[in-house]
Amino acid sequence: MADPATIFPAPLLKDELDIVIPTIRNLDFLEMWRPFFQPYHLIIVQDGDPSKTIKVPEGFGFELYNRNDINRILGPKASCISFKDSACRCFGYMVSKKKYIYTIDDDCFVAKDPSGNDINALEHHIKNLLSPSTPFFFNTLYDPYRPGADFVRGYPFSLREGTPTAVSHGLWLNIPDYDAPTQLVKPLERNTRYVDAVMTIPKGTIFPMCGMNLAFNRELIGPAMYFGLMGDGQPIGRYDDMWAGWCTKVICDHLGLGVKTGLPYIWHSKASNPFVNLKKEYKGIYWQEELIPFFQSITLPKDCTSVQKCYVELAKQVKEKLGKVDDYFNKLADAMVTWIEAWDELNPSGATKSAELPNGASA
Numbered sequence: 001m002a003d004p005a006t007i008f009p010a011p012l013l014k015d016e017l018d019i020v021i022p023t024i025r026n027l028d029f030l031e032m033w034r035p036f037f038q039p040y041h042l043i044i045v046q047d048g049d050p051s052k053t054i055k056v057p058e059g060f061g062f063e064l065y066n067r068n069d070i071n072r073i074l075g076p077k078a079s080c081i082s083f084k085d086s087a088c089r090c091f092g093y094m095v096s097k098k099k100y101i102y103t104i105d106d107d108c109f110v111a112k113d114p115s116g117n118d119i120n121a122l123e124h125h126i127k128n129l130l131s132p133s134t135p136f137f138f139n140t141l142y143d144p145y146r147p148g149a150d151f152v153r154g155y156p157f158s159l160r161e162g163t164p165t166a167v168s169h170g171l172w173l174n175i176p177d178y179d180a181p182t183q184l185v186k187p188l189e190r191n192t193r194y195v196d197a198v199m200t201i202p203k204g205t206i207f208p209m210c211g212m213n214l215a216f217n218r219e220l221i222g223p224a225m226y227f228g229l230m231g232d233g234q235p236i237g238r239y240d241d242m243w244a245g246w247c248t249k250v251i252c253d254h255l256g257l258g259v260k261t262g263l264p265y266i267w268h269s270k271a272s273n274p275f276v277n278l279k280k281e282y283k284g285i286y287w288q289e290e291l292i293p294f295f296q297s298i299t300l301p302k303d304c305t306s307v308q309k310c311y312v313e314l315a316k317q318v319k320e321k322l323g324k325v326d327d328y329f330n331k332l333a334d335a336m337v338t339w340i341e342a343w344d345e346l347n348p349s350g351a352t353k354s355a356e357l358p359n360g361a362s363a
């Protein structure tokens with residue numbers, strides 16, 4: 001009689017990964033994900049009114065944090081965690097004790113691939129994270145580590161070992177992640193294009209990271225995944241994941257870590273209200289014309305050998321160079337430092353193994 005474990009191998013990284021969900025509603029969406037998510041531990045970050053009860057379907061192991069919990073755990077440092085914005089999800093990254101994180105929005109469902117099969121997005125993200133990245137030289141046949149693919153002629157053998165993958169950025173069928181102006185002019189546009197590819201975003205290139213369907217190696221890059229000051233009391237919203245993505249990418253480039261984008265897809269079911277979104281994101285739409293050149297010109301000193309050191313240095317440069325764009329960036333720079341202080345308080349250096357990084361740096 002075959003060993004059941006060989007017929008049904010344990011889900012990949014079952015005890016090394018937390019699923020972080022920011023939410024303002026009951027989590028019925030989990031029913032569709034049950035086959036893929038049930039073996040994993042959930043960290044639910046309840047935004048908005050803490051007195052509201054969030055219903056979680058039976059059979060899921062989870063911990064739930066509302067605003068009262070965040071204030072109790074972080075004390076005055078809770079000021080760095082946004083309120084009334086999906087940016088609150090980064091509190092889940094901070095309290096997790098696992099090596100990997102997958103974060104998903106509660107209006108994202110299981111998509112089907114062109115053959116009509118359900119896509120286990122979590123499993124694909126894990127495979128993306130467990131295989132190397134190629135940030136230093138672009139492979140035109142996309143992911144060379146994927147079965148049935150390889151490095152193409154002319155690809156240097158000295159670079160074929162690749163580099164550790166820190167981030168896996170998934171995409172979305174149905175409602176694409178468009179900004180409000182685009183949503184307003186194209187209200188009926190749906191993404192029906194399934195592109196069967198995963199690629200490493202080259203070193204030196206930043207990208208618009210969406211937090212809807214995102215996985216990362218928390219030990220390699222966790223402290224950089226701060227989703228900023230957004231929502232209640234802030235002049236901007238819906239740039240939480242963008243900010244985290246820009247900071248994360250420049251730090252990954254500095255530390256020789258990889259960021260992948262492409263598969264897996266999820267099915268995004270609800271476009272939030274574009275008029276409401278416009279009010280939240282309009283400042284970001286013109287600020288980003290100055291933010292992008294700032295991130296593209298960032299250089300980090302050689303002695304920034306850990307993510308925390310890189311991040312605090314980044315906060316210093318944000319204050320120096322972006323404080324003149326708007327005073328908001330002075331507050332954001334201070335909040336970035338508070339985030340690192342809170343991270344290190346909840347994750348004393350012994351708690352998470354410092355990862356061996358290609359250039360001898362440590363996360």
Ligand SMILES: O=c1ccn([C@@H]2O[C@H](COP(=O)(O)OP(=O)(O)O[C@H]3O[C@@H](CO)[C@H](O)[C@H]3O)[C@@H](O)[C@H]2O)c(=O)[nH]1
Binds near residue numbers: 025083084106231238
């Ligand atoms: O105040 C809030 C609002 C929402 N949430 C939770 O956050 C996610 C995303 O909410 P929603 O799906 O309404 O947001 P979108 O307009 O689709 O945009 C999301 O995608 C990214 C931007 O592209 C970013 O992640 C979001 O802005 C849901 O789980 C809500 O429950 C919240 O916690 N607080």
Ligand SMILES: [Mn+2]
Binds near residue numbers: 107268272
């Ligand atoms: Mn959504």
